[in-house]
Amino acid sequence: MAKIGVMICGHGSRSQAAVDEFSVLAEKLPALLPDDWLTEYGYLEFANPVIRDGLDKLRDAGCERIVAVPGMLFAAMHTKNDIPTVLNTYGEKHGISLSYGRELGVDPRMIAAAGDRVREAVDAANAEHGDVALNDTCLVVIGRGASDPDANGNVAKVARMLQEGMGFGWLEVGYSGVTFPLVEPCLTHAAKLGYKRIIVFPYFLFTGILIDRIYGFTDQVAAAHPDIQFVKAGYLRDHPKVLETFVERITEQLGDEVPPTCGTCKYRTQVLGFEAEVGAVQESHHHHVEGQGASAPGSNVADCDLCVDFCTGECRLDMDHSHHHGDGEHHHHDHDHHHHAEYPHAKHPHGPESARKS
Numbered sequence: 001m002a003k004i005g006v007m008i009c010g011h012g013s014r015s016q017a018a019v020d021e022f023s024v025l026a027e028k029l030p031a032l033l034p035d036d037w038l039t040e041y042g043y044l045e046f047a048n049p050v051i052r053d054g055l056d057k058l059r060d061a062g063c064e065r066i067v068a069v070p071g072m073l074f075a076a077m078h079t080k081n082d083i084p085t086v087l088n089t090y091g092e093k094h095g096i097s098l099s100y101g102r103e104l105g106v107d108p109r110m111i112a113a114a115g116d117r118v119r120e121a122v123d124a125a126n127a128e129h130g131d132v133a134l135n136d137t138c139l140v141v142i143g144r145g146a147s148d149p150d151a152n153g154n155v156a157k158v159a160r161m162l163q164e165g166m167g168f169g170w171l172e173v174g175y176s177g178v179t180f181p182l183v184e185p186c187l188t189h190a191a192k193l194g195y196k197r198i199i200v201f202p203y204f205l206f207t208g209i210l211i212d213r214i215y216g217f218t219d220q221v222a223a224a225h226p227d228i229q230f231v232k233a234g235y236l237r238d239h240p241k242v243l244e245t246f247v248e249r250i251t252e253q254l255g256d257e258v259p260p261t262c263g264t265c266k267y268r269t270q271v272l273g274f275e276a277e278v279g280a281v282q283e284s285h286h287h288h289v290e291g292q293g294a295s296a297p298g299s300n301v302a303d304c305d306l307c308v309d310f311c312t313g314e315c316r317l318d319m320d321h322s323h324h325h326g327d328g329e330h331h332h333h334d335h336d337h338h339h340h341a342e343y344p345h346a347k348h349p350h351g352p353e354s355a356r357k358s
Contacts (some may be wrong), residue, residue: 002097004037005063006030006250009051009083010071012043018208019047022071024237025205032247036354038063041071044082051346059096066091069101069249073110074154074207076146079103101249102259104242106154111161113241118162118201121233125197130231138195139168142183142202142214145175147343152179158203169195175250176202176210177313178343178353183214187221191228201233205242209311211235216310276341 008026013019026041033039038061042054058066068087070079084100091098104110118139126132139162143155156173163171170193174186181189186329202214215232222230236242252259306314347353 002064003062004007004034004254005058005061005066005067006033006037007051007054007058008039008041008071008246009087010041010043010047010066011078012045012047012050013206013208014046015208018206018350019043021206021237025243026071028238028243029246029250032243033250044086046080051083052090054300055087055090055098059094061324063096065097065099067099067101067250067253069191069246070103071205071246073104073144074146074151075105076148076151080148097256099253101253104152104245106157106161107245109241109245110236111158111165113236113239114158114162114201114203115166116239116241117234117236118166118199121199121201121231125229125231126198132197132229133169134167135169136195137168137197137199138170138172138190138193139163139166140172140174140187140190140198140200142174142176142186142200142205144210145178145182147178147341154168155203162201168199176213177352180345180348180354182313182351182354183217184221185350187217187230188224191221191225195228197229197231199231199233202235204235206237207235212310213313216312312355313352317352318353327332 010022030039040054040057042049042051044051055066070083087098087100141159141162146152152175159171159173166354170191172182172186174183176183200218202211205209218230218232250254304315345351
């Protein structure tokens with residue numbers, strides 16, 4: 001049989017803490033895979049090693065087949081465009097068998113991991129402040145936010161399954177960037193609903209600027225509503241159920257029937273509001289920031305004169321500003337390099353425009 005190599009493809013971040021957390025997760029996976037498989041990881045942008053470096057290591061070690069997976073929760077531009085372009089280009093150049101698996105997606109194990117993080121937050125709040133019934137609590141789930149309704153819709157599905165599975169009184173869903181509603185308008189709306197406690201849960205794998213943004217806006221809205229108890233839940237990190245899901249995404253590629261990817265992808269089928277993007281050329285837009293490093297200029301709030309305590313995302317609205325630190329997907333220096341379709345609701349008052357009033 002061909003020698004198997006496993007490639008974990010991460011997004012990468014300017015936050016060293018985020019890069020460290022991803023590496024911890026990636027380094028735990030080999031123990032859950034067959035002993036004779038080799039595992040490497042790499043990042044699409046900013047951080048090192050880059051994906052190509054990991055592929056080189058596997059090929060140099062004699063791997064004849066490489067099984068790659070995106071280290072991401074949902075399938076949007078990075079998973080559908082950028083990573084496949086890097087992998088396909090590499091496979092064609094070196095003539096190596098290379099397959100690409102599904103994102104973590106909406107999976108019972110991921111729901112269980114999320115439920116554990118929310119439950120930990122509820123238990124800690126009850127211990128510190130006294131019990132509040134779940135039906136007197138509003139759950140706010142914050143997802144990454146993308147220009148792809150497929151990914152945004154999956155955040156909403158995960159959120160609904162958490163609410164219904166645990167019995168929260170109400171649910172609101174927000175996003176940290178790109179789409180709507182963003183964090184501040186979402187939390188401000190939730191504060192009007194009359195609930196005694198609001199649990200804010202970032203449905204993210206790792207820390208970074210966006211987690212800072214979510215917690216920062218939570219503190220800001222909480223200060224304006226002292227009668228409501230705001231509780232910040234932890235993100236997923238290397239929860240055992242997350243690791244289990246990664247393992248299945250890897251091993252299922254070697255089965256007799258490989259599950260399809262991206263069933264409601266806007267590039268494959270007409271999705272309401274995004275019909276013009278069917279059949280769009282899929283290419284990577286991240287070569288210019290590949291391996292740039294987590295300590296690159298513009299990586300933190302100290303480098304930006306638009307923000308004070310945390311990244312609000314206002315830099316997205318002033319493209320000519322020279323000190324943007326970005327939001328994890330698009331950054332001040334890459335607007336001339338991105339050629340994807342314009343997001344149809346970019347001017348929505350509860351989307352990125354809402355950062356102006358912060």
